[in-house]
Amino acid sequence: MGCWRVPGPVLALLLLLCPPPSPACPAACRCAPGEVDCSERGLREVPWSLSTNTSTLWLGYNFITVLGPRSFPPLPGLRLLSLVHNRLELIHSQALLGLGALQELDLSHNYLTVLTPETFRPLTSLATLNLGSNRLGALEPGVLGALPQLQALLLQDNPWVCSCGILPLWRWLSHNREKVREKSLLLCRAPEQLNRYPIMAFGDESFRQCQESSLSSQHYIAFFIIGPFSFVASIFFCTFMGSLMVFYHSLRRESPCGRR
Numbered sequence: 001m002g003c004w005r006v007p008g009p010v011l012a013l014l015l016l017l018c019p020p021p022s023p024a025c026p027a028a029c030r031c032a033p034g035e036v037d038c039s040e041r042g043l044r045e046v047p048w049s050l051s052t053n054t055s056t057l058w059l060g061y062n063f064i065t066v067l068g069p070r071s072f073p074p075l076p077g078l079r080l081l082s083l084v085h086n087r088l089e090l091i092h093s094q095a096l097l098g099l100g101a102l103q104e105l106d107l108s109h110n111y112l113t114v115l116t117p118e119t120f121r122p123l124t125s126l127a128t129l130n131l132g133s134n135r136l137g138a139l140e141p142g143v144l145g146a147l148p149q150l151q152a153l154l155l156q157d158n159p160w161v162c163s164c165g166i167l168p169l170w171r172w173l174s175h176n177r178e179k180v181r182e183k184s185l186l187l188c189r190a191p192e193q194l195n196r197y198p199i200m201a202f203g204d205e206s207f208r209q210c211q212e213s214s215l216s217s218q219h220y221i222a223f224f225i226i227g228p229f230s231f232v233a234s235i236f237f238c239t240f241m242g243s244l245m246v247f248y249h250s251l252r253r254e255s256p257c258g259r260r
Contacts, residue, residue, distance in 0.1 A: 024049060034077075038062070046071050053077055060084040060106075067095035074098045082106040084130075093118035100124055108132040108154065117142035130154040132182070137161040137189075141168040144176075156185030162194045162202075164210035170202055 025031035026047035029038040034055040038047060043062040050057070055077050064086040071092075072078075078099055088110035096102075102123050112134040120126070126147050136158040144150065153176075160166060173180055177200070180186070188194040 026050065048073050050075060056080045058082050060086070062086050065089055065111075067091045069094040070097055071095045072098060076101060078102055080104045083110070085109040088112055091115065091119050095119065096122050098122070102126055104128040106130040107134070110134050112136060114140075115143050116140055117146040119143075120146045123147060125149055128152040131158070132185075133157040135159060138165045139169045144169075144172050151179055152181055153179050154181045156182040159189035160187065160199060161190045162188035162197065162199065163191070164207070166199070167207050167210050170199060170207065173200060 025036065026038065026049050028041040028043060029036050029047060031037070031051075034053060035058075036047075036050060036054050036056070037058045039058045040061040043059065044064060046059065046064070046067070050073050052074060054075055057075070057078060057080070060082050061084070064083065065088060067088065067090070069092050072095075075098060078101060081099070081102055081104070084106045085108075088107065089112065091107075091112070093116055096119060100122055103125055105123065105126055105128070108130045109132070112131070113136060115131075115136070117140060120129075120143065123146075127149050129147065129150060129152070132154045133156070136155070138161060144153070160169075173186075177183075180200070183200050184198065186199045188197045188199060
């Protein structure tokens with residue numbers, strides 16, 4: 001019995017009329033062309049079976065607590081990512097790798113206390129960042145500097161500690177006022193005497209003591225080296241001077257005997 005073969009032109013036409021199926025939508029999500037909505041699905045981690053052509057990803061109102069290394073599959077076209085109202089406590093420094101096209105990131109209403117510059121360095125196109133309603137008391141120097149395209153920043157409703165540690169953030173805010181949204185909600189939580197005081201109302205004189213007393217790491221290293229050395233040197237010096245005094249007094253006691 002012979003094999004029936006489909007002529008080449010007919011096969012090509014069939015392939016054009018029946019394109020390969022698109023990647024399946026994650027079971028817990030709702031999908032539309034370019035958009036994946038996984039909101040309110042009780043998720044504890046980011047779904048991995050996401051189409052590479054996803055441009056918008058909604059992950060709000062879930063139970064995600066940690067974004068570990070490479071939490072996302074390669075999403076070269078992702079423009080908007082929302083993780084609002086999760087339970088995020090930690091974002092690994094390599095969690096957002098592969099999201100270089102991301103333009104808007106919403107991390108509001110979570111439990112974040114610390115962020116590092118390394119976390120945001122892959123986001124070279126990010127224009128809008130929402131960190132509102134977290135547990136941030138300060139921001140490490142360089143966190144915002146790692147976002148060269150940043151145009152809109154939201155930091156409201158965080159328990160900011162208005163001590164010398166907030167100086168890097170205040171400097172950035174002072175030079176980028178046009179990028180800060182909801183300025184009136186950017187308030188101190190501590191110390192108590194500054195509770196609900198607007199951070200944007202501070203001036204240079206408010207941080208004069210911090211600037212005068214701030215020391216670089218080189219200064220601290222020098223102190224750690226010079227301090228013990230000075231202590232040991234002072235012991236040797238005192239011992240040497242004490243020996244000289246003892247020797248001098250012994251000579252004085254012996255000199256009259258020598259004359260007799």
